[in-house]
């Protein structure tokens with residue numbers, strides 16, 4: 766698997782030859798000004814919820830790449846009205862098999878409205894299982910006891926967790942989430958983009974280390990192998 770960070774909560778993950786893109790928010794993110802949206806590869810665009818900082822570039826990238834969008838029913842209806850044609854609607858608890866592996870939608874404790882105020886359905890996270898490994902993309906969420914269900918039924922090799930606090934869980938709760946999902950390898954997201962979610966990155970990594978866990982913080986534009 767290859768993981769590329771595009772800033773905020775947006776990652777590209779290449780699995781078994783397919784490019785998955787999570788929560789595209791690039792052109793409105795000043796920290797990601799060096800990322801060229803027209804160069805991002807995507808076969809699937811997964812959207813956790815309707816907020817601007819997770820969906821801003823979805824319409825453009827979907828039309829530009831002809832990727833299939835995976836999102837909840839309400840976001841599906843909204844994107845269809847904008848002329849996005851290849852959409853696979855899902856909802857929490859549902860799993861689907863695709864050519865690279867499978868996607869299961871899991872609970873996220875947050876809110877979800879679309880940028881124009883349209884109701885955005887329920888926010889969700891994704892569990893991806895594949896022959897190259899399994900991971901959990903939490904989306905925007907508080908720490909929830911339901912995360913134990915994620916770790917109880919499958920092995921999670923690594924997880925993308927929000928750590929910026931204020932709108933989602935912060936570092937201390939993300940460390941507890943590691944125990945719930947039974948996974949020690951975390952890639953941080955949803956931090957530093959806005960004033961409300963600025964964090965001390967060194968302190969965050971030290972806290973994870975002291976708890977016997979690992980927090981990877983990628984540079985925007987950086988690619989790593991997993």
Ligand code: NI
Nearest residue numbers: 814816875905
């Ligand atoms: Ni949000």
Ligand code: MN
Nearest residue numbers: 816818819905
């Ligand atoms: Mn957000």
